Amino acid sequence: MKxxxxxxxCAAMIMCLAGCGKTASGTAQAGVLVMATNAEFPPYEYHExxxxxxxxxxxxxxxxxxxxxxxxxxxxAFDAIIxxxxxxxxxMGMAGMTVTEERMENVDFSTTYAIAxxxxxxxxxxxxxxxxxxxxxxxxxxxxxxxxxxxxxEFGDDHIxxxxxxxxxxxxLSQGKIxxxxxxxxxxxxxxxxxxxxxxxxxxxxxxxYAIAVKKGNTVLLDQINKALEELKADGTLxxxxxxxxxxx
Amino acid sequence: MKNDYSQSPLISVRxxxxxxxxxxxxxxxxxxxxxxxxxCVIGPSGSGKSxxxxxxxxxxxxxxxxxxxxxxxxxxxxTDIDLHRQKMGMVFQQFNLFPHMNILRNLTIAPMALQKKxxxxxxxxxxxxxxxxxxxxxxxxxxxxxxxxxxxxxxxVRALCMKPEVMLFDEPTSALDPEMxxxxxxxxxxxxxxxxxxxxxxxEMGFAREVASRVMFLDGGDFLEENAPEEFFSNPQNDRLRDxxxxxx
Amino acid sequence: xxxxxxxxxxxxxxxxxxxHYLANGLLVTLKLTFFSVLLGLVLGFCIAMxxxxxxxxxxxxxxxxxxxxxxxxxxxxPVVVQLMIIYxxxxxxxxxxxxxxxxxxxxxxxxxxxxxxxxxxxxxxxKGQMEAGRSLGFSYLETMTxxxxxxxVKNVVPTLLNEVITLLxxxxxxxxxxxxxxTKGGDIIRSRTYSAFMPLIAVALIYLxxxxxxxxxxxxxxxxxxxxxx
Numbered sequence: 001m002k003x004x005x006x007x008x009x010c011a012a013m014i015m016c017l018a019g020c021g022k023t024a025s026g027t028a029q030a031g032v033l034v035m036a037t038n039a040e041f042p043p044y045e046y047h048e049x050x051x052x053x054x055x056x057x058x059x060x061x062x063x064x065x066x067x068x069x070x071x072x073x074x075x076x077a078f079d080a081i082i083x084x085x086x087x088x089x090x091x092m093g094m095a096g097m098t099v100t101e102e103r104m105e106n107v108d109f110s111t112t113y114a115i116a117x118x119x120x121x122x123x124x125x126x127x128x129x130x131x132x133x134x135x136x137x138x139x140x141x142x143x144x145x146x147x148x149x150x151x152x153x154e155f156g157d158d159h160i161x162x163x164x165x166x167x168x169x170x171x172x173l174s175q176g177k178i179x180x181x182x183x184x185x186x187x188x189x190x191x192x193x194x195x196x197x198x199x200x201x202x203x204x205x206x207x208x209x210y211a212i213a214v215k216k217g218n219t220v221l222l223d224q225i226n227k228a229l230e231e232l233k234a235d236g237t238l239x240x241x242x243x244x245x246x247x248x249x
Numbered sequence: 250m251k252n253d254y255s256q257s258p259l260i261s262v263r264x265x266x267x268x269x270x271x272x273x274x275x276x277x278x279x280x281x282x283x284x285x286x287x288x289c290v291i292g293p294s295g296s297g298k299s300x301x302x303x304x305x306x307x308x309x310x311x312x313x314x315x316x317x318x319x320x321x322x323x324x325x326x327x328t329d330i331d332l333h334r335q336k337m338g339m340v341f342q343q344f345n346l347f348p349h350m351n352i353l354r355n356l357t358i359a360p361m362a363l364q365k366k367x368x369x370x371x372x373x374x375x376x377x378x379x380x381x382x383x384x385x386x387x388x389x390x391x392x393x394x395x396x397x398x399x400x401x402x403x404x405x406v407r408a409l410c411m412k413p414e415v416m417l418f419d420e421p422t423s424a425l426d427p428e429m430x431x432x433x434x435x436x437x438x439x440x441x442x443x444x445x446x447x448x449x450x451x452x453e454m455g456f457a458r459e460v461a462s463r464v465m466f467l468d469g470g471d472f473l474e475e476n477a478p479e480e481f482f483s484n485p486q487n488d489r490l491r492d493x494x495x496x497x498x
Numbered sequence: 499x500x501x502x503x504x505x506x507x508x509x510x511x512x513x514x515x516x517x518h519y520l521a522n523g524l525l526v527t528l529k530l531t532f533f534s535v536l537l538g539l540v541l542g543f544c545i546a547m548x549x550x551x552x553x554x555x556x557x558x559x560x561x562x563x564x565x566x567x568x569x570x571x572x573x574x575x576p577v578v579v580q581l582m583i584i585y586x587x588x589x590x591x592x593x594x595x596x597x598x599x600x601x602x603x604x605x606x607x608x609x610x611x612x613x614x615x616x617x618x619x620x621x622x623x624x625k626g627q628m629e630a631g632r633s634l635g636f637s638y639l640e641t642m643t644x645x646x647x648x649x650x651v652k653n654v655v656p657t658l659l660n661e662v663i664t665l666l667x668x669x670x671x672x673x674x675x676x677x678x679x680x681t682k683g684g685d686i687i688r689s690r691t692y693s694a695f696m697p698l699i700a701v702a703l704i705y706l707x708x709x710x711x712x713x714x715x716x717x718x719x720x721x722x723x724x725x726x727x728x
Contacts, residue, residue, distance in 0.1 A: 079685060080688075083692060083694040086692065102691075102692070103692065106692040107692075143686065143689055144686075144688075144689030149689075157518075157678075162682070162686060163676045164674065164676075168586075175586070175591050177594075
């Protein structure tokens with residue numbers, strides 16, 4: 001019995017300490033870096049065929065490569081990403097996630113790897129031309145996104161409709177069910193090319209920075225990610241990935 | 250004086266046929282039933298005697314022949330059978346009282362709804378009849394609180410409340426415990442003594458011998474013999490009837 | 499431990515008045531359940547009648563066909579898909595009240611199940627009851643409404659209350675059309691506080707309490723209905 005306990009304890013310690021490959025990485029599972037994302041957010045992450053692709057997916061792959069790990073992407077609801085990370089089911093959350101104070105209470109964030117803005121999509125000729133016109137209108141958001149949180153605070157819960165997917169919010173907008181959608185700039189651009197009659201307001205709703213979330217206190221992993229990001233920035237990989245998905249304006 | 254052939258018959262059955270699919274149950278039955286007649290129908294099981302009775306008020310739809318009741322061919326599709334059924338009371342083997350209504354309601358629902366009797370009138374008459382079958386004290390009870398014999402007496406009263414011109418009995422004592430048969434037959438005897446026209450499908454040979462004005466023998470869907478009870482039982486002509494009587498008497 | 503629990507509780511339910519998400523959500527859930535059951539009751543009753551009349555008299559061929567089609571489609575597809583079809587396809591380009599949409603979807607769904615409940619209720623009444631009614635001179639419809647249905651309804655009340663309980667829990671998918679019911683209310687809190695435990699357990703507890711209350715009511719009603727028959 002005692003031997004068994006010792007054995008289990010040893011095994012547990014090895015699991016905890018062992019990194020992926022030969023380096024100590026702080027990932028939950030040896031050799032694998034599990035990334036939680038919500039693959040409904042082009043061009044950052046979306047499904048193409050059976051694979052999940054996009055800016056985040058490629059950056060994550062590059063980071064994993066630097067760490068000598070195999071990348072495993074889990075597609076879950078956006079508002080489940082942080083719980084997934086805090087519970088240790090995923091090593092990191094990467095989903096066009098903006099750094100906010102509340103999120104920082106629950107997870108640690110890496111350095112910023114992209115700048116994004118929240119924009120407003122409206123129907124052409126809707127009469128909404130500026131942020132001021134949004135007052136009293138019904139606004140669709142993707143539940144749990146920064147757009148949701150900011151807009152809920154600013155316009156009040158009664159004026160916000162929270163969809164599980166950004167795509168559904170945009171669909172509701174193009175069907176005339178709601179007046180506007182607040183969402184990140186890059187997916188917004190994709191959505192308006194796919195849905196006729198929708199435009200993005202010139203005035204941005206908010207500017208924000210995307211970063212990678214890891215479990216609070218997992219400095220081992222955080223340092224590795226930051227180091228990898230720094231190298232990727234320095235050698236131009238990061239810019240190349242972004243340029244591949246986002247054509248210059 | 251039970252037989253009164255001076256009038257035209259109350260029910261005149263002409264070449265009545267009934268089949269269920271390919272299976273022929275009645276092969277052309279012709280018989281007249283006069284006002285005041287008490288006709289007992291006997292025969293082995295499967296002889297078609299119950300079907301014959303149920304065809305008389307079209308609970309089973311005849312497939313051929315005609316039934317003239319009160320001068321009207323009730324087999325004619327243009328006849329309002331519901332109207333004629335009001336004049337033909339029926340008593341079932343399984344009583345079929347309405348379990349969700351109390352006794353009094355069981356007795357008054359049809360007179361009030363179909364004959365537009367006032368509540369007072371319908372209840373007055375129902376109580377009068379209940380009194381005569383000795384069940385006036387059970388008026389507020391529900392059917393399932395009563396014994397089988399009591400329920401069957403109530404079922405007879407329910408039919409009588411419509412003041413029918415003829416009463417059809419479909420093996421009224423077959424589902425009863427032996428000790429309850431007597432009380433039901435007693436009520437039927439009393440009815441016969443008041444010159445109610447009755448058609449009774451029964452296995453009670455004693456009742457048939459004592460009360461019937463005529464006894465009919467059916468076997469295999471054929472109407473084989475008919476006679477006054479004395480002759481019928483003591484001097485049967487048909488071989489199959491002789492055979493049947495030798496088994497049941 | 500206790501302190502941790504307390505601070506989590508405050509974070510999830512007290513801060514920013516977050517309990518409102520649950521309270522308002524509960525109200526929506528109750529509204530959805532109540533009106534969907536009513537709609538389902540009407541639909542189910544009518545369908546059961548049509549099918550029964552058809553089975554017994556051979557009339558109403560076309561309505562009966564439509565009823566069968568409806569039952570096949572509704573019982574053969576998940577309710578969440580039906581809900582989205584009604585919201586995004588049938589009311590594709592209309593601005594329609596979401597609660598109304600959801601009531602339609604859940605009501606139409608429940609109608610199919612309630613139709614079967616009524617039908618089995620009608621079939622559970624012995625044939626002799628119909629014959630007794632008809633032999634007194636009542637028409638088919640009169641016998642149905644005066645004699646068969648009152649007994650059938652009585653028989654199916656317990657099953658119907660079960661359907662209410664099922665429906666109450668099924669409405670938890672209303673969030674798919676961005677309707678903020680109880681479940682979605684909990685989800686919104688989760689998306690704000692990033693804690694899974696408190697909001698989910700609270701939502702589960704509220705459902706559980708409501709289901710237990712309904713079960714309690716069902717038992718009472720059942721006992722009352724049985725009283726008259728013994």
